[in-house]
Amino acid sequence: MTTPTVPFRHLATLWIQVTGTWCNLQCAHCINSSGPTDPWLKSLDTRTVKRYIHEAEDLGVKEIYFTGGEPFLHKDILELLAFSLAVAPTTVLTNGTKITEAVADSLADLARKSPYSLEIRVSVDDIDPDRNDRIRGKGALAKAVRAIRLLYARGLLPILTATEILQAEMPEGNGMYDRFRDFLLTQGIAKPRVKIIPVFPIGRMAQEGGGLLTEEMLRGYDFSLLQCTETRVVADGGVYCCPILAGLKEARLQERGLKESLTSCRLYHTACVTCYQTGMTCKNF
Amino acid sequence: MNPERIYRRVAVFGGVYSNYLALEATLEDARQRDVEAIFCLGDMGAFGPHPDRVFPLLREAGVLAIQGNYDDSMAAGKEDCGCGYTDPRDNHFARISYEYTFKNTSAENKAWLGTLPKQRRIRLGKHRVLMCHGSPRTVNEFLWESTTPNGLLARFMRDFHTDAILCTHTGIKWQRILPDGKQVVNVGAIGRPENDGMTNVWYTVLTSGDDLHVEFAPVHYDHETLAREMEMEGLPPEFIETIRTGWWTTCLEILPAKERARGKH
Numbered sequence A: 001m002t003t004p005t006v007p008f009r010h011l012a013t014l015w016i017q018v019t020g021t022w023c024n025l026q027c028a029h030c031i032n033s034s035g036p037t038d039p040w041l042k043s044l045d046t047r048t049v050k051r052y053i054h055e056a057e058d059l060g061v062k063e064i065y066f067t068g069g070e071p072f073l074h075k076d077i078l079e080l081l082a083f084s085l086a087v088a089p090t091t092v093l094t095n096g097t098k099i100t101e102a103v104a105d106s107l108a109d110l111a112r113k114s115p116y117s118l119e120i121r122v123s124v125d126d127i128d129p130d131r132n133d134r135i136r137g138k139g140a141l142a143k144a145v146r147a148i149r150l151l152y153a154r155g156l157l158p159i160l161t162a163t164e165i166l167q168a169e170m171p172e173g174n175g176m177y178d179r180f181r182d183f184l185l186t187q188g189i190a191k192p193r194v195k196i197i198p199v200f201p202i203g204r205m206a207q208e209g210g211g212l213l214t215e216e217m218l219r220g221y222d223f224s225l226l227q228c229t230e231t232r233v234v235a236d237g238g239v240y241c242c243p244i245l246a247g248l249k250e251a252r253l254q255e256r257g258l259k260e261s262l263t264s265c266r267l268y269h270t271a272c273v274t275c276y277q278t279g280m281t282c283k284n285f
Numbered sequence B: 001m002n003p004e005r006i007y008r009r010v011a012v013f014g015g016v017y018s019n020y021l022a023l024e025a026t027l028e029d030a031r032q033r034d035v036e037a038i039f040c041l042g043d044m045g046a047f048g049p050h051p052d053r054v055f056p057l058l059r060e061a062g063v064l065a066i067q068g069n070y071d072d073s074m075a076a077g078k079e080d081c082g083c084g085y086t087d088p089r090d091n092h093f094a095r096i097s098y099e100y101t102f103k104n105t106s107a108e109n110k111a112w113l114g115t116l117p118k119q120r121r122i123r124l125g126k127h128r129v130l131m132c133h134g135s136p137r138t139v140n141e142f143l144w145e146s147t148t149p150n151g152l153l154a155r156f157m158r159d160f161h162t163d164a165i166l167c168t169h170t171g172i173k174w175q176r177i178l179p180d181g182k183q184v185v186n187v188g189a190i191g192r193p194e195n196d197g198m199t200n201v202w203y204t205v206l207t208s209g210d211d212l213h214v215e216f217a218p219v220h221y222d223h224e225t226l227a228r229e230m231e232m233e234g235l236p237p238e239f240i241e242t243i244r245t246g247w248w249t250t251c252l253e254i255l256p257a258k259e260r261a262r263g264k265h
């Protein structure tokens, strides 16, 4: 059986795994097994990130995303966000624990100064502290909610993001999306924004013997639904085809240049099945 | 390839969304501005009442239209509008409006939508102009002011060999002049007010010259009659509130942070 490949269309989104897999939390479902000790993927240095952003601008990138690990552990994160916002709309994915009043002030300032939107996605797993903190660590929900309130008070409109990991524990019909939305409203967030993401069989959720995509399954399939046709990720080691697979050797397309990585890529991982089945995108919208 | 027709002044609008009263008012306004042609960038249906009422108006006025994602879906009998939403709340309202519009549009008008070109090219004096619905590369790509970087626009100009790009699909107008003088204009929509608390809608008048001159023209129409007809048709109260207040109540989740912050909801 041959591994199917997907053609490349255009570079719409650049993902920057700025802190590698370095995170101050150690969530039970983390797609890239991030954590506080011995991250298996290193952070990117500031100069490298700027070079990639510059290259992406020339290639006509539409959006830039910062992820990790936890991006706010990077010593130059605010400088990098400012640099990115001069080029394109920019999103940062965070657990919110490092967003102090001073950081929130700086982010509001960056957002005001850029012609492009700054989006901040704050991750939780449930609005119930016990359930959430069981996945994400003690006090994680309270800190995330505090971050959301600090940002909202400064005119930013954070997007509450969660995986569906705890959905199975909820009674039928009690959808996460509506619960999270209602929760934000009760917190005084009048413009609630919520993004729910499926759980991927990778990282700490990796499963033995999961199914793979076949060429048969992809016959007649609209490839534009797959984000690997328009996304590239820069992380330690080079350029990768997908934010979920970043850092994995089989997903690496290039060691250096972004331009050289705009080629077809292989749908070799069990996580590719999740995208195929759910039509999922890591983008905001 | 046909040589492009050269014009001096044209009117361009997008997103009719079945708002036949705003369409009537727009056509009347354009006639008084000495335009040589009127173009429509697509999405005839959605949102408003009695979708069949816009077609005779478009044809009688000789409007040169292109196909939006909605028109493509209607003509091809697709299951959804192909608007490109990902959020469940946005999709919920999109479904209601698509089902109503699909059911109430005649087979003849659906077939007409199928005959429309995807894009058009004209010249305004010396300026090459490309008209598209979403973006030059994708019919349902959202080009919002705050999420469309100059680098991407410069690339579009190169890849599509043009001096100006006109688009719609988002429902909020904006204009950008690139450092080399090339221009992008999102002409907005005439079917729905643009989330600023005003009930009027907008279209665009472009005039050739050394620089391409762009004027956004406000259109006031009998929105109260439209709202009442939407009520009679049983369309969602959220849609009707938008027509009466000028604030969006649906399709909010697709808005980027800056555009969302400007609205009421």
Ligand SMILES: [Fe+2]
Residues within 6 Å of the ligand: B043, B068, B069, B070, B083, B133, B140, B168, B169, B170
């Ligand atoms: Fe559209």
